[in-house]
Amino acid sequence: MEVGTQKLNTSNLKINDFLKKYKMLLVFVGMIIISSIISDVFMTSRNISNIMRQVSVNGILACGMTFVMLTGGFDLSVGSLISVSAVVAIGMQDYFGVAGAIIIALVIGAIAGSLNGILLSKINANSGDAFMITLGSQLVFAGAALLYTNARVLPGSKSEFYNSLGQGTLFGFIPTPVFIFLIITIISHFILSYTSFGRKIHLLGGNYEAARLSGVRVYFYKAIVYSIVGFTAAIAGIILSSRTLGGSPLAGVGYELDAIAAVIVGGTSLAGGEGSVMRTLLGVFIIGVLSNILNLIGLSSFNQMIVKGIVIVLAVWLDVKKQ
Amino acid sequence: MNKQAVKIGNFLLKEKVFSSSVLLLIAISIASPYFLSVDNLRNLAVQIAVYGIVGLGMTFAIIGGEFDLAAGSMISISGVLAVGLEPKIGLGPALVVAMLSGLVFGCINGLLISKAGINSFIVTFGSMVTVKGLALTIANGRPITSQSEALNNFGDLRVIGIPVMFLIFVILLVVCHYILTYTRFGRNIYAVGGNLDVAKATGLNVAFYKAILFILTGLFSALVGILLAARLNTGSPIQGDDITLTVIASVVIGGTSLSGGKGNTARTLLGVFIMMLLSNSFDLLGIQPYIQKVIKGLIIISVVAFDSYNKKRIER
Amino acid sequence: MGNDIILEMKNICKSFPGVVALNNVSLSIKRGEVHALCGENGAGKSTLMKILYGIYRADSGEIWINGEKRNITSPVKAQENGLSIIFQEFNLVDTLSVAENIFLGRLKTTKSGKIDWKSIEKDAAELMLHIGCDIDPKTPVGSLSVSQKQMVEIAKALSYNAEIIVMDEPSATLTDREMENLYRIIQELKEKKITIIYISHKMDEIFKITDRVTVLRDGVVICTLDTCKTCREEIVSNMVGRCLGQEYPKRENYSGExxxxxxxxxxxxxxxxxxxxxxxxxxxxxxxxxxxxxxxxxxxxxxxxxxxxxxxxxxxxxxxxxxxxxxxxxxxxxxxxxxxxxxxxxxxxxxxxxxxxxxxxxxxxxxxxxxxxxxxxxxxxxxxxxxxxxxxxxxxxxxxxxxxxxxxxxxxxxxxxxxxxxxxxxxxxxxxxxxxxxxxxxxxxxxxxxxxxxxxxxxxxxxxxxxxxxxxxxxxxxxxxxxxxxxxxxxxxxxxx
Structure with a gap:
C-alpha cells in the first residue's frame, strides 16, 4: 500500500519535473512559431544572425550572473564594470598594445568583482545587503569609468583584430561575438555541471549552513562568484567597445538588469541553489527573440519595455505558482 | 548644565550620521560663502523636498520590510501624464489622473506581492521597466513642455520666501510622523515589518498592510512627479530614473535598517538631508560629478557593510 | 470553590500523517490552580496546548471554558476566551517597545483616534509593576534578557485579562535567581485566581509550585495526581514507564582504545x-x-x-x-x-x-x-x-x-x-x-x-x-x-x- 502511493507520487513528480524543466522551452518554441507566422522576415538567416548578435553581450554577462545567483547572491554593479572594461580596453591600447589592454581589462574586471565578493562574504550578506552594496559599487565603478575618460567617449581602436571582436565573422558565417558567447556558455555550463567547483556552488546556494557543516569552503565560493561575473562583464565590455567602435564610459548602463532578468526568466530561483546555464541561455533567447519580434512588428523600444517588464513578472509568477 | 553637555555629547557620538552632517554643514559654510546664500538654500530646500517626499513613501515600505524599485518610474509617468493631459482635459483632471496612476500602479504592485506572493524585488523591478516604457510611450520619448501657467507658477511659488514645495514636504513630514507614531495603522506597519509571524498571530491582516506599503509609495511618487513637473515646467519620461536608488540609500543612511520594523520620519529626513547636502556641497566645491558618484558609492557601501556586520555580530 | 472547573478538554484526538499525536486526551483544570503538564519530548504536551490555543485543529474533541463549550479556531479567538500561552519562542516584536508589545494590535487611542502613548506606557508600567518587574516600558524588547522578555509576555497575558496562562517550559533558559522571581510571580498570579498550566520536566519546580500534575505519554493521559500526595519517583516512572526491550537491538561491547x-x-x-x-x-x-x-x-x-x-x-x-x-x-x-x-x-x-x-x-x-x-x-x-x-x-x-x-x-x-x-x-x-x-x-x-x-x-x-x-x-x-x-x-x- 505504502509502496503503491510512493510510486504514484514519483510518477506525479516526474510529470511535474518535466513541466518544470521544459515549461520555458515550450514558451520559447511557442514564441518562435508565432513569430514566424506574424513576420516573414523572422526566419531569414539574416534576422537569425541578427538575433544572435544582439543577445551575445547580454548572454555573456548572464552566464556570469548565473554563478552569482546560484549562490543566492545578486550583483547590480556589473553594468558599470562593463563600462570600466570598455574604456580601459580601448584606453590602454596605446600603452600596452591590444593584447596587453585586453588582459588588463579582464584582470580589472575580475579583481573589481572580487572586491564585492570579499566584502559580501565577510559580512555574510543576505540578498538585501548584496543589493545595497553592489548598488554602491555600481556608483563607484561608474564614477571610475567616467573619471578615466574625463567623461568623454574614447575614439575606437585602430587595431583590426580588436574591432573584429565585435564586428567580424569567423569561418565566414559566425559573428565573432556570437562565437565568444558560445564559448563562454560552453565553459560555464561545463564548470557548473561537470566540475567539483560548480557542484559546490550549487550546494552552497541550496543550503549555506548545511554546505558549511559538510566541509565546503563557503566563504571562498561566496566570494569567487563575484569575481567570475566581473570577468564576464569585462569580456562584454570589450565586445561592446569594439562593436560600437569606441570606449564609452556609459557603455554598460542598464546591462545588469537585463542579465538578471534573463537569469530569472530562465527559471533560476532568486533564493539560489537551483538553476543552470542552459536555463539562462533560454532566458537570454526568450528576451532576445521577444525584443526582435517586437522590433520586427514595428513596436517602439518604449513599448518593448512595457512588454518586457510584464513578461518578467509573469515568468516569475509561473515559477511561484508551481510551488 | 554640565549634565546637559554630556547628554548632547553622548547623542552626537551615538548619532554619527547626524554629527557628520553637522560637521559637513559647518565645513561647507566656511569653504563656500555661496552656500548660505538665499538662492542656494532655496535650491537645497527644493532638492530635499523632492527626495524627501519619495523618501517618506519609501520609509513606510522599508519599515514594513520591503522596498519599491518602481518609485522612479511612477514619478516619471505622473509628471508626463500631468503635463501631457493638461491641454486636453484641463489641469484639475490631469492632476487627478496623474495621482491615480500612482494609486493604480501601487495597487497592482501591492496585490502581486501580497496576494500572488511574488518576490517584491521582481514585481517592483518589472513594474519599473513597464511603467517607464509606458511613460516613454505616452511622451513619445521626449520631455513634454508644460503649457499650464498655473502649474508652472505653482512650481516657483514661495510663501514668506520659502519654496512651496518645501512647505508641502514639511506638512507631509508632520502627517507621516503622526501616522507612524500616533495611529494604530502606523504602528501595525512596524509590527508587520518587525516580525511577520507575530503580526499574524496578533490577528493583523498582514496582506493588507503589505499591499498598502506599495500603494503609499505609488501615491507619494505620483505627487513628486507633479511637483517636479511644476518646478521644471516639463514632464520628462526619465525624470525619476536616478531618484529611486538614491532615496533608498538615503533612508538606509539615515539609520533605518532594510530588515524592517525600525525607523522613523526623522531618520529619513536626516538621511535625505545629508545626501542632498553632500551633492550640494560637491557642486559648490566644483567636484566633478563622477567623483561625486564614487564618493556616494563608497558611503553607501560602508554604511551598509557596517550596519550588517554589527547586526550579525549582535545576533551571534 | 475547590472544585470550580475553569477549563475542560474532552476526548481530544489529533493525528498527523503517520503519527497519532493525541489519543482521546481529557484534561480538567481547576480555577486558580497551578497545574503541571509533564511528559517526555513527543508525549503530546505541545500539540495539546497548540490545540487549546487554536494553532492546530483537533480531529475530534471539545473544549469547555467556564462551563461553556467554546470553538477556538485561532489564537485571537483563544485570547478572547481568556487564554494566553507563553511559548519558548516568544511572540514579541524585537524592534518595538515593551509597552507597545504588550498592547500590540489594540493600542489605546483618545477620542480623536490618536494613540495615547502616555496612558499606554502608564498601563504597561503598572502591569510590569504588578508582577514585580521594574523595566522601563519604553525599552525596545530586543535589548531585554530572556527572563525579562518572559515578564513582558506575562504582562501581555494579563493585559488580555487572561484567566488561564499556559507556560511552556518557562524555566528552561533561566538562571536560578530568575527562576525564583518567576516562582514568586506565579504565586502572586495564583493569589489573584489566575489559573496556570505549567509545562515542565523539572521535578523540583513541579513540587515547589504546582498543585496538581498530569502526566502524558505517547499521546495519552497516564494520570493526574495531587502534587502533595505524590513523589518524584511516581511521576518519573509514569513519564518514562514504557517497557524497554525488543524495541532496541542488542549488541556486544566492542570498546577499545x-x-x-x-x-x-x-x-x-x-x-x-x-x-x-x-x-x-x-x-x-x-x-x-x-x-x-x-x-x-x-x-x-x-x-x-x-x-x-x-x-x-x-x-x-x-x-x-x-x-x-x-x-x-x-x-x-x-x-x-x-x-x-x-x-x-x-x-x-x-x-x-x-x-x-x-x-x-x-x-x-x-x-x-x-x-x-x-x-x-x-x-x-x-x-x-x-x-x-x-x-x-x-x-x-x-x-x-x-x-x-x-x-x-x-x-x-x-x-x-x-x-x-x-x-x-x-x-x-x-x-x-x-x-x-x-x-x-x-x-x-x-x-x-x-x-x-x-x-x-x-x-x-x-x-x-x-x-x-x-x-x-x-x-x-x-x-x-x-x-x-x-x-x-x-x-x-x-x-x-
Missing part, C-alpha cells in the same frame, strides 16, 4: 569546563534537558561554533579545529539535530548529498567522475537501505527516516571514525528508528566511535555503553552502562539537576 579526548572546553555562557573521552567501538550517550548544552558541546567539538578555550585530542594528538573542514579532516562527523536546515540540501539529489563530504574522492583534475559518484551513491543507498526511487531523486521527496539515512550515508562516506549523532531519531517513525539503531550497532562493530545525543532517555539507555548527563553547560554525571543497568530515573534525576 581512546580515539577522542576533550579537555576543559569552555564557551561563554553555554559550556563550562567540559571534559570527556571517547573510545573506539563504543557508543557514548549524552543525556540532558533541552538547553543543557548538549548540542552546543558537539557543535563546538566539530568546529561549527567557536570555543573560548579548551583542547581536543584525536588519537592522542592535539588538533586545532576551527571549522567543520578541520573536523572532517580529522575524521569527525556531525549529524545535526536539525536535518532540514543544517543536514541536507533538500533540493539537491540523494547522490549529491552523499558525495558532498568527500568530493575529492570522486574528482579527477577538477572534474566530477559521474560513474564513480553513481556507484558510490548506489553502494551507500543499498548498504543503509535508503528507500528512494533513484539516487537522482531530490532529498525533499524522501521520508524523514530516509532523509536521516542519507545524512548518515554522507558521513560514512567521509570516512569519519568519530560519528557524533545529535538526535538521530527525532521526527522519524518507529520502523526507521530501529533501522537507525541497527546502523549504529553496525558502526561500532566496525570499530567506529559514536556519540549519541537524544532526548528520549530509553533510547540513550538501551544503546549507550557509557552515558554523560549534562546540566547547565556542565557534565554532571557519568554512568557506566555496559550491562544496560542504568535506570531512567537515575538519568532524569541528574538531568534535572
Amino acid at each position: 581512546k580515539v577522542l579526548e576533550v579537555k576543559n572546553i569552555n564557551r561563554k555562557g553555554v559550556l563550562n569546563d567540559v571534559s570527556f573521552c571517547l573510545h573506539r567501538g563504543e557508543v557514548l550517550g549524552i543525556a540532558g534537558l533541552v538547553g543543557a548544552g548538549r548540542t552546543e558541546l558537539v557543535r563546538a567539538i566539530f568546529g561549527a561554533d567557536r570555543i573560548s578555550s579548551g583542547k581536543v585530542f584525536v588519537n592522542g594528538k592535539e588538533v586545532r579545529i576551527k571549522s567543520p573542514i578541520d573536523a572532517i579532516r580529522n575524521g569527525i562527523a556531525l549529524l545535526t539535530e536539525d536535518r532540514k536546515q543544517q543536514g541536507l540540501i533538500l533540493n539537491n539529489t540523494v547522490k549529491e548529498n552523499i558525495s558532498i563530504t568527500n568530493l575529492k574522492d570522486i574528482v579527477k583534475f577538477g572534474l566530477l567522475m559521474n560513474s564513480k559518484e553513481n556507484n558510490i551513491a548506489k553502494e551507500y543507498v543499498d548498504r543503509l537501505s535508503v528507500k528512494t526511487s533513484s539516487i537522482n531523486q531530490k532529498c525533499i521527496n524522501l521520508s524523514g527516516g530516509n532523509q536521516q539515512k542519507v545524512v548518515l550515508a554522507k558521513w560514512l562516506y567521509s570516512n569519519a571514525d568519530i560519528l557524533i549523532l545529535d538526535e538521530p531519531t527525532r521526527g522519524i517513525d518507529v520502523g526507521a528508528k530501529q533501522e537507525i539503531y541497527h546502523i549504529i550497532n553496525e558502526l561500532v562493530k566496525m570499530g567506529k566511535a559514536v556519540i549519541m545525543i537524544s532526548s528520549e532517555i530509553p533510547e540513550v539507555l538501551a544503546l549507550s555503553d557509557r552515558i554523560l548527563v549534562m546540566h547547565k553547560g556542565r557534565i554532571t554525571r557519568e554512568f557506566k552502562n555496559e550491562s544496560r543497568n542504568v535506570t531512567p530515573e537515575q538519568v532524569m534525576n541528574c538531568a534535572i539537576g
Whole structure:
C-alpha cells in the first residue's frame, strides 16, 4: 500500500519535473512559431544572425550572473564594470598594445568583482545587503569609468583584430561575438555541471549552513562568484567597445538588469541553489527573440519595455505558482 | 548644565550620521560663502523636498520590510501624464489622473506581492521597466513642455520666501510622523515589518498592510512627479530614473535598517538631508560629478557593510 | 470553590500523517490552580496546548471554558476566551517597545483616534509593576534578557485579562535567581485566581509550585495526581514507564582504545569546563534537558561554533579545529539535530548529498567522475537501505527516516571514525528508528566511535555503553552502562539537576 502511493507520487513528480524543466522551452518554441507566422522576415538567416548578435553581450554577462545567483547572491554593479572594461580596453591600447589592454581589462574586471565578493562574504550578506552594496559599487565603478575618460567617449581602436571582436565573422558565417558567447556558455555550463567547483556552488546556494557543516569552503565560493561575473562583464565590455567602435564610459548602463532578468526568466530561483546555464541561455533567447519580434512588428523600444517588464513578472509568477 | 553637555555629547557620538552632517554643514559654510546664500538654500530646500517626499513613501515600505524599485518610474509617468493631459482635459483632471496612476500602479504592485506572493524585488523591478516604457510611450520619448501657467507658477511659488514645495514636504513630514507614531495603522506597519509571524498571530491582516506599503509609495511618487513637473515646467519620461536608488540609500543612511520594523520620519529626513547636502556641497566645491558618484558609492557601501556586520555580530 | 472547573478538554484526538499525536486526551483544570503538564519530548504536551490555543485543529474533541463549550479556531479567538500561552519562542516584536508589545494590535487611542502613548506606557508600567518587574516600558524588547522578555509576555497575558496562562517550559533558559522571581510571580498570579498550566520536566519546580500534575505519554493521559500526595519517583516512572526491550537491538561491547579526548572546553555562557573521552567501538550517550548544552558541546567539538578555550585530542594528538573542514579532516562527523536546515540540501539529489563530504574522492583534475559518484551513491543507498526511487531523486521527496539515512550515508562516506549523532531519531517513525539503531550497532562493530545525543532517555539507555548527563553547560554525571543497568530515573534525576 505504502509502496503503491510512493510510486504514484514519483510518477506525479516526474510529470511535474518535466513541466518544470521544459515549461520555458515550450514558451520559447511557442514564441518562435508565432513569430514566424506574424513576420516573414523572422526566419531569414539574416534576422537569425541578427538575433544572435544582439543577445551575445547580454548572454555573456548572464552566464556570469548565473554563478552569482546560484549562490543566492545578486550583483547590480556589473553594468558599470562593463563600462570600466570598455574604456580601459580601448584606453590602454596605446600603452600596452591590444593584447596587453585586453588582459588588463579582464584582470580589472575580475579583481573589481572580487572586491564585492570579499566584502559580501565577510559580512555574510543576505540578498538585501548584496543589493545595497553592489548598488554602491555600481556608483563607484561608474564614477571610475567616467573619471578615466574625463567623461568623454574614447575614439575606437585602430587595431583590426580588436574591432573584429565585435564586428567580424569567423569561418565566414559566425559573428565573432556570437562565437565568444558560445564559448563562454560552453565553459560555464561545463564548470557548473561537470566540475567539483560548480557542484559546490550549487550546494552552497541550496543550503549555506548545511554546505558549511559538510566541509565546503563557503566563504571562498561566496566570494569567487563575484569575481567570475566581473570577468564576464569585462569580456562584454570589450565586445561592446569594439562593436560600437569606441570606449564609452556609459557603455554598460542598464546591462545588469537585463542579465538578471534573463537569469530569472530562465527559471533560476532568486533564493539560489537551483538553476543552470542552459536555463539562462533560454532566458537570454526568450528576451532576445521577444525584443526582435517586437522590433520586427514595428513596436517602439518604449513599448518593448512595457512588454518586457510584464513578461518578467509573469515568468516569475509561473515559477511561484508551481510551488 | 554640565549634565546637559554630556547628554548632547553622548547623542552626537551615538548619532554619527547626524554629527557628520553637522560637521559637513559647518565645513561647507566656511569653504563656500555661496552656500548660505538665499538662492542656494532655496535650491537645497527644493532638492530635499523632492527626495524627501519619495523618501517618506519609501520609509513606510522599508519599515514594513520591503522596498519599491518602481518609485522612479511612477514619478516619471505622473509628471508626463500631468503635463501631457493638461491641454486636453484641463489641469484639475490631469492632476487627478496623474495621482491615480500612482494609486493604480501601487495597487497592482501591492496585490502581486501580497496576494500572488511574488518576490517584491521582481514585481517592483518589472513594474519599473513597464511603467517607464509606458511613460516613454505616452511622451513619445521626449520631455513634454508644460503649457499650464498655473502649474508652472505653482512650481516657483514661495510663501514668506520659502519654496512651496518645501512647505508641502514639511506638512507631509508632520502627517507621516503622526501616522507612524500616533495611529494604530502606523504602528501595525512596524509590527508587520518587525516580525511577520507575530503580526499574524496578533490577528493583523498582514496582506493588507503589505499591499498598502506599495500603494503609499505609488501615491507619494505620483505627487513628486507633479511637483517636479511644476518646478521644471516639463514632464520628462526619465525624470525619476536616478531618484529611486538614491532615496533608498538615503533612508538606509539615515539609520533605518532594510530588515524592517525600525525607523522613523526623522531618520529619513536626516538621511535625505545629508545626501542632498553632500551633492550640494560637491557642486559648490566644483567636484566633478563622477567623483561625486564614487564618493556616494563608497558611503553607501560602508554604511551598509557596517550596519550588517554589527547586526550579525549582535545576533551571534 | 475547590472544585470550580475553569477549563475542560474532552476526548481530544489529533493525528498527523503517520503519527497519532493525541489519543482521546481529557484534561480538567481547576480555577486558580497551578497545574503541571509533564511528559517526555513527543508525549503530546505541545500539540495539546497548540490545540487549546487554536494553532492546530483537533480531529475530534471539545473544549469547555467556564462551563461553556467554546470553538477556538485561532489564537485571537483563544485570547478572547481568556487564554494566553507563553511559548519558548516568544511572540514579541524585537524592534518595538515593551509597552507597545504588550498592547500590540489594540493600542489605546483618545477620542480623536490618536494613540495615547502616555496612558499606554502608564498601563504597561503598572502591569510590569504588578508582577514585580521594574523595566522601563519604553525599552525596545530586543535589548531585554530572556527572563525579562518572559515578564513582558506575562504582562501581555494579563493585559488580555487572561484567566488561564499556559507556560511552556518557562524555566528552561533561566538562571536560578530568575527562576525564583518567576516562582514568586506565579504565586502572586495564583493569589489573584489566575489559573496556570505549567509545562515542565523539572521535578523540583513541579513540587515547589504546582498543585496538581498530569502526566502524558505517547499521546495519552497516564494520570493526574495531587502534587502533595505524590513523589518524584511516581511521576518519573509514569513519564518514562514504557517497557524497554525488543524495541532496541542488542549488541556486544566492542570498546577499545581512546580515539577522542576533550579537555576543559569552555564557551561563554553555554559550556563550562567540559571534559570527556571517547573510545573506539563504543557508543557514548549524552543525556540532558533541552538547553543543557548538549548540542552546543558537539557543535563546538566539530568546529561549527567557536570555543573560548579548551583542547581536543584525536588519537592522542592535539588538533586545532576551527571549522567543520578541520573536523572532517580529522575524521569527525556531525549529524545535526536539525536535518532540514543544517543536514541536507533538500533540493539537491540523494547522490549529491552523499558525495558532498568527500568530493575529492570522486574528482579527477577538477572534474566530477559521474560513474564513480553513481556507484558510490548506489553502494551507500543499498548498504543503509535508503528507500528512494533513484539516487537522482531530490532529498525533499524522501521520508524523514530516509532523509536521516542519507545524512548518515554522507558521513560514512567521509570516512569519519568519530560519528557524533545529535538526535538521530527525532521526527522519524518507529520502523526507521530501529533501522537507525541497527546502523549504529553496525558502526561500532566496525570499530567506529559514536556519540549519541537524544532526548528520549530509553533510547540513550538501551544503546549507550557509557552515558554523560549534562546540566547547565556542565557534565554532571557519568554512568557506566555496559550491562544496560542504568535506570531512567537515575538519568532524569541528574538531568534535572
